[in-house]
Structure formats: structure tokens, C-alpha cells
Amino acid sequence: MRKRKEILEALFRQHYRQMYRLATLLLHDDAESKDIVHDVFAQLLASPAIELHEETAAAFLLTSVRNRCLNVIRGRKIQERVQRLYLLDLDTTVIPPDLFREELNALSEGVSLLAPPVCREVVELHFRDGLTFREIALRLGVSETTVYKHLRHALSQLREHLKRKE
Amino acid sequence: MNKTNLLFQMMEQPQAYTDQQWQEILADEECRELYNLMSKTQSAFDSQKEIDDETIDAEWQRLTATPHRGLLRVAAMFIGVLLLSGIAFAAVHLVRSHWNTAESLGGDLASPTQETRISDSLQQTLPADTTVTIQPIVFDNVTLDSILPQIASHYGYAVDFRSRQSKTLRLFLTWNPQDSIQKVTEKLNLFEQIHITLYEKTIIVE
Numbered sequence: 250m251r252k253r254k255e256i257l258e259a260l261f262r263q264h265y266r267q268m269y270r271l272a273t274l275l276l277h278d279d280a281e282s283k284d285i286v287h288d289v290f291a292q293l294l295a296s297p298a299i300e301l302h303e304e305t306a307a308a309f310l311l312t313s314v315r316n317r318c319l320n321v322i323r324g325r326k327i328q329e330r331v332q333r334l335y336l337l338d339l340d341t342t343v344i345p346p347d348l349f350r351e352e353l354n355a356l357s358e359g360v361s362l363l364a365p366p367v368c369r370e371v372v373e374l375h376f377r378d379g380l381t382f383r384e385i386a387l388r389l390g391v392s393e394t395t396v397y398k399h400l401r402h403a404l405s406q407l408r409e410h411l412k413r414k415e
Numbered sequence: 416m417n418k419t420n421l422l423f424q425m426m427e428q429p430q431a432y433t434d435q436q437w438q439e440i441l442a443d444e445e446c447r448e449l450y451n452l453m454s455k456t457q458s459a460f461d462s463q464k465e466i467d468d469e470t471i472d473a474e475w476q477r478l479t480a481t482p483h484r485g486l487l488r489v490a491a492m493f494i495g496v497l498l499l500s501g502i503a504f505a506a507v508h509l510v511r512s513h514w515n516t517a518e519s520l521g522g523d524l525a526s527p528t529q530e531t532r533i534s535d536s537l538q539q540t541l542p543a544d545t546t547v548t549i550q551p552i553v554f555d556n557v558t559l560d561s562i563l564p565q566i567a568s569h570y571g572y573a574v575d576f577r578s579r580q581s582k583t584l585r586l587f588l589t590w591n592p593q594d595s596i597q598k599v600t601e602k603l604n605l606f607e608q609i610h611i612t613l614y615e616k617t618i619i620v621e
Contacts, residue, residue, distance in 0.1 A: 254479075258475060261471070261474075261475055261478070262471060262475070265466065265471045265474065266466050266471075269466055270462065273461045273462075273464065274458045274461060274462060277454075277457050277458070277461055278576075279464070279560070279582070280558075280560035280561065280564060280576075280582065281564070283474060284564055286474070287474065287477065287478055290478055291478060294478070294479075324573075325573065326434070327429075327434055327437045327438070328429040328430050328432070328434075328437065329429070329573065329575070329617070331425075331426060331429040331437065331450075332426075332429045332430075332575065334453060334454045334457045335454065336451060336454045336455070336458075337441065337447065337450065337451055337454070349455070349458065350462075352455065353455065353458055353459045353462050354459075356455055356456055356458075356459035357459045357460075357462075357463065360456070360459065360460075372456065376453075376456050376457050376459075376460045377460045378579070379578075379579040381427055381577075382423060382427050383427065393424075393427075394420065397419070397420045397423045397424075400423065401419055401420075401423075404449055404452055404453065404456075407452060407456065408448075408452060
């Protein structure tokens with residue numbers, strides 16, 4: 250039993266970042282993502298019958314995270330899914346092994362190139378700092394419609410940037 | 416209002432719109448593409464977050480320091496089975512003793528009202544110590560985003576943090592799982608920086 254706990258601890262430390270990353274990409278929530286990884290290992294600790302092999306452990310753990318995330322998403326109504334910015338059609342989307350890495354890197358690069366600066370500011374305030382459009386409007390001293398205009402312009406630039414990177 | 420502005424406005428307050436309205440706006444190809452791009456942009460920001468070794472240590476401690484939910488479930492089921500067995504035994508015992516008494520008195524055993532009386536008397540004769548007391552859980556210097564998912568899960572609720580700042584608030588809280596969720600919410604709202612509401616099986620933190 251003790252040996253199994255040590256094996257699981259080693260796997261936990263080895264795969265935590267990748268598992269957390271997958272969960273957070275799907276759920277966009279730090280606490281929920283940690284809970285997903287926590288639950289996967291809690292089940293493993295409580296179920297000695299589940300055997301893990303080194304060569305297949307990573308795939309097993311990531312699939313467990315993915316399935317748990319999809320269960321969370323399926324249990325939520327459309328309004329909640331939108332509020333959390335879940336990707337649409339996740340149930341049927343094939344999640345690539347590299348977890349959209351190239352596309353996300355391209356998007357991060359695209360954000361850094363947004364112009365004029367107010368477009369980047371709106372994107373960062375909303376997606377990085379979690380401010381609502383209303384809060385951004387108040388912070389910038391403009392109307393919400395103006396915030397929408399900057400956001401639309403920013404997203405248009407990001408779309409073009411992704412096309413160029415394809 | 417053009418459709419992308421409408422989409423942004425709807426995203427600001429998703430709960431204010433019906434399923435039908437959401438299906439309509441997301442059926443629009445341009446809006447759907449825009450929404451998915453926003454989702455991926457959020458993922459791009461999320462993917463920049465680094466998890467340090469201290470966090471992994473803390474998460475492992477959290478995992479191994481608390482009883483696993485699976486074990487708790489098994490324990491709960493075990494207690495449930497014991498309780499039901501006890502009730503069943505008491506019921507059989509009461510029915511037998513009642514019928515024996517009735518037989519010795521020459522009464523009518525087939526009367527359905529007798530069953531009702533037996534059932535009623537069963538409740539009264541259960542010993543007081545049959546009830547299972549659940550100990551309060553103490554959260555000592557724990558962040559709200561660790562506390563609420565546990566509480567929500569107990570009541571079958573989801574948690575919606577609309578304010579990111581509130582997630583990191585650290586609290587000392589004694590939670591009695593036997594309290595109603597409304598009572599727990601009232602207790603949490605006593606904290607000055609917390610404003611919590613309940614809406615359709617969701618705990619909303621603003």
C-alpha cells in the first residue's frame with residue numbers, strides 16, 4: 250500500500266502540470282482545474298485495483314482529466330458554459346495531443362502585437378484580469394459600446410494573425 | 416444593435432437570456448466563430464500561468480491529508496446500510512411482538528390500520544442515539560475557491576465566481592454540513608468582502 254502511494258506521488262509530481270494545463274484550457278478555472286486533478290488521484294489512491302504502467306500513465310491520466318472536465322461541462326447549462334467561456338462543441342471536438350499548443354502560442358503572440366494599444370488593453374483587462382466589459386468601460390472612461398468596438402477590432406486582428414500562421 | 420455587439424452584451428449577462436436566444440445567436444456562423452476565438456484567447460492567457468513546485472507540494476498535501484471522497488462515500492453507504500438494517504430489525508421485532516400481543520388478546524390481525532400503527536410506533540421507539548451526527552468542518556485560513564466547491568458539492572450546487580478577487584480571500588469558517596445552504600450563505604455573507612447569492616442550483620460569488 251505504501252509502495253503504491255509512493256508510485257502515485259511520483260506520477261503526481263511528474264504529470265501535475267500537464268494535467269492542470271489540460272483542465273484549465275477546458276474549464277478556464279484555477280480552482281476547478283486543481284479539483285479535477287485532485288479527484289483523479291483521489292480515485293487512484295482509493296482504488297488499488299487500478300494499475301498504472303509507466304509507458305501508459307500519461308495517456309491514462311490526461312484522458313481521465315479530459316473525461317472529468319467533459320462531465321463538468323455536460324452538467325452545465327448553455328448560460329453557464331458561455332459564462333465560463335467553454336469552447337463550443339467540446340463533446341465532439343477531438344482534443345489534439347499537443348493541446349492546441351501552436352494555436353495558443355500564435356494567439357499569445359497575436360495579443361502582444363495588437364494595435365492600437367487600447368485594443369490590447371481591453372483584451373488583457375478582460376481575459377487576463379477578468380474584468381467585465383462594464384468594468385473595463387468604467388476603467389477607461391468610455392461607453393460599453395466603445396469597449397465592444399475595441400474588442401471586435403482586436404479579435405479581427407487575432408483572426409488574421411492566426412490565418413497568417415497557418 | 417449589430418449581432419456581434421449583441422453577442423458581447425449577452426456574454427456580459429448570460430443568465431439574462433433564454434436557451435432559445437443563445438441557440439439563435441450561436442447558430443450564426445460569425446458569432447460562433449467569434450465566440451470560439453474568445454474561448455481560445457482565454458485559453459492562451461490560461462496557458463501562460465505557471466504552476467510552481469510549492470503549489471504541487473500543497474496539492475499533494477491536500478490530497479493525502481484529507482479522507483478521500485471515495486472512502487467517505489463508502490463510509491456513508493456503510494452507515495446507511497447499518498441504519499436500514501437496524502430499522503428493518505426493529506420493524507420485524509415490533510411487528511412480531513405486536514402480533515403476538517394481538518394474538519394473545521384474540522384481536523383481528525388482518526386490519527390494515529394495525530400496520531399503520533406499527534409504523535408510527537416504530538418511529539417513536541427508535542432509540543435517540545440512532546441519529547448520525549455530522550461533525551462541523553473547520554476551514555482555517557483557507558481560500559474561498561477551495562471552500563466553496565466542497566460546500567457546493569455537498570448540496571449539489573455549482574459555484575460561479577464572478578469576481579476573481581474573492582477567490583483568493585482566506586477565511587476562518589466553521590461549516591456544519593447539516594445546516595441548509597441558505598443558512599451557510601447567510602453566514603458567509605457576514606464577511607464584509609463577500610457577496611453570495613443562490614440562483615438555480617448555483618452559488619454565485621460577486
